[in-house]
Amino acid sequence: MSKLLLSLETSSPVCSVALHHLETGRLVGQTELRLEKSHSSHLSLLISQLLENTLHTLQDVAVVAVSDGPGSYTGLRIGAAAAKGLCYALDIPLLAISTLQSLAHQVAAGTARPEQYLYCPMLDARRMEVYAGVYQADGTEVLAPTPLLLDETSLAEQLAGYQLLCFGSGAAKFQPLVANNSQAGFLYGIEPSAVAVGALALGAYRRQEFRSVAYYEPFYLKEVYTTTPKNN
Incomplete structure (x- = not known):
């Protein structure tokens, strides 16, 4: 079998x-x-x-x-x-x-000379926020998954010394903010x-990194906020 x-x-x-x-x-x-x-x-x-x-x-x-x-x-x-x-x-x-690490692996596996880049998957989290992480080609975590409010200074440390490839549903919001930075690269259509x-x-x-079937919960990264509709 x-x-x-x-x-x-x-x-x-x-x-x-x-x-x-x-x-x-x-x-x-x-x-x-x-x-x-x-x-x-x-x-x-x-x-x-x-x-x-x-x-x-x-x-x-x-x-x-x-x-x-x-x-x-x-x-x-x-x-x-x-x-x-x-x-x-x-x-x-x-x-x-x-999810972020698997996205980074997906891109690194299809990149020529992957060791030359850092990989930054970005998932849209509404407005100017994304869920992001940064990884080396071998999967080593450079920046742990985090809710990232995007502005011109975002990921400045990573962009200072590396070619940073950004991709995922939130990457398009970041591109205009770093349009003049040649260290930032963007890939689209990565899901x-x-x-x-x-x-x-x-x-x-x-490695037998198994999770508890009874108690496993997904990694939401942020609390889910719900609102109660107002009574008419």
Whole structure:
């Protein structure tokens, strides 16, 4: 029986699922859906279709990895609930992989001479704020994930001595602020992917960095604020 890693990425409007072979690290298959607010109704279907299309069943899945956040509160909740449900039902371990770190890995893996850059994924957090982190090509954390209020001085330390590649849904807000800084580079069309989550989860699996199926909660980075509607 095949031993597979099932990875889920639901932190953004893209709902993404991937399968990797645990022993070889080979990507077995992937699928994604780009449809706003569709995760709750389509995630289970995407998982079923991917398993069927790759001639596998849930009994072949030995571990589940989920994108840990930060990102969409609702999306992260849906992904966490699905991952925990699968792990509980199949009695298999759970892994949680940083959304920002997996984005950085995704870009670094496709960059020529990746060691020459620092990688700064930015996720839109409304107005001029982003969720951001900075990583080296090997995944070493230079700046831990943080809510970052963007202005002309943001990331000045990183930009002072490195070529900094910025990408993700919040990067477009930062570009005009550093338009005259040749150290800042911008990539567009980069979205969170379950393939990158799976690539990092393979290493986490070997290190046995498992999370509690009962108590795991996504890394929201900031408290979620809700308001009570006023009575008419």
